[in-house]
Structures are given as structure tokens and as C-alpha cells.
Amino acid sequence: GQPMLLQRGEQVVVTQTLGGSVTVQTQMGYLVRISAEDSAALGLSGDGAEAISGGEGPFELDQVIAQLKNVFGPEIPINVVDLGLIYLCEAEPLADGTHRVEIKMSMTAPGCGMGDVLKEDARAAAQSVPGVSDVDVELVWDPPWGQDRMSAAARLQLGMF
Incomplete structure (x- = not known):
């Protein structure tokens, strides 16, 4: 994976919102993975924008x-x-x-x-x-x-x- 800068207002298609990250496809056909930290910029809510949390308690x-x-x-x-x-x-x-x-x-x-x-x-x-x-x-x-x-x-x- 190479870093890629998406421009403000650039049209993308969300292809996946699993595990906290979001994958979008650009108009040029590139798949771009957006981290959970940055996915809020897409205005998404729900599972795709949630960070991974391990909970509490003893180790298992x-x-x-x-x-x-x-x-x-x-x-x-x-x-x-x-x-x-x-x-x-x-x-x-x-x-x-x-x-x-x-x-x-x-x-x-x-x-x-x-x-x-x-x-x-x-x-x-x-x-x-x-x-x-x-x-x-x-x-x-x-x-x-x-x-x-x-x-x-x-x-x-x-x-x-």
C-alpha cells in the first residue's frame, strides 16, 4: 500500500466498512484504505467508524x-x-x-x-x-x-x- 491523498470533494464509492477502517474506490479505480481515525472525515457512522476496543477484565x-x-x-x-x-x-x-x-x-x-x-x-x-x-x-x-x-x-x- 502506498499513501494516497484524496482531495476535498473528490467523489469516491465506499466498498467496505469493516473492522474500523473504510475502503473506497476512486474514480480512477484505485482502492484506498482509510483508517478508523480518518474515516470520520467521510461523515460515516456505525461499525466502520468505530475503533477496535478490547474491553476489560483478565487476559484471555x-x-x-x-x-x-x-x-x-x-x-x-x-x-x-x-x-x-x-x-x-x-x-x-x-x-x-x-x-x-x-x-x-x-x-x-x-x-x-x-x-x-x-x-x-x-x-x-x-x-x-x-x-x-x-x-x-x-x-x-x-x-x-x-x-x-x-x-x-x-x-x-x-x-x-
Whole structure:
């Protein structure tokens, strides 16, 4: 993903409002991801403009997975967990009572330009969980991602049955 400046008043089509970010298509056909922080400028309300929040309470790894389900790429309306991009999600307790979370994830294609963006979104999602003090997210390419990694719900949503 390359930074792109949209001009005030430029006409765009909203293609996705999932996980806090918004994806729009410009008149030139470019897909542009707008962060949750900047999406208010579009005048949108509801799920697309809400920031990810991990809630309160003691640490639970299930909460990390739940927060990762709020991370979406700009083109496919399926979260990174159901899309099968999360290869590993583990937590290690630390001496101070907090946890370090390790995530290994992939992209649907090695040339995906959104890798760093989705990696940061995954880190922020995991960091939002109570009791998480450190998050390490690594992009991995082995094994290569394949459609067989998608959940049944994701395949159904994409009409792949």
C-alpha cells in the first residue's frame, strides 16, 4: 500500500466498512484504505467508524483472536482469522503478570502491498486486549496461503461452495 491523498470533494464509492477502517474506490479505480481515525472525515457512522476496543477484565487468548476478527483487508470482506491468514497466535506470561503475544500471519499473495498495514492492524488489535504488554507480528510465507485455509463461513460468504 502506498499513501494516497484524496482531495476535498473528490467523489469516491465506499466498498467496505469493516473492522474500523473504510475502503473506497476512486474514480480512477484505485482502492484506498482509510483508517478508523480518518474515516470520520467521510461523515460515516456505525461499525466502520468505530475503533477496535478490547474491553476489560483478565487476559484471555480468545480475546486476542476475537480482536483479530476485527482486522480486514481492503479488497476481501473477510477478517484475517476466517480468511486463514493467521498461522499462529500464542501468548507467553511475563513476570509482571502481563502477556507477550506472538502472531505469525501471511497474505493471500506474496506481492500483496498491504502486508505492513495488516501487520500493524493485527498488532494494534492484539495490543487492545487487557493484559497484553507486548505484541510481535511476523509475516510468513511458508506454507503459502491457499483457499483451503479459509473457514467454512468465509467460503460460504464468498460463494465458494
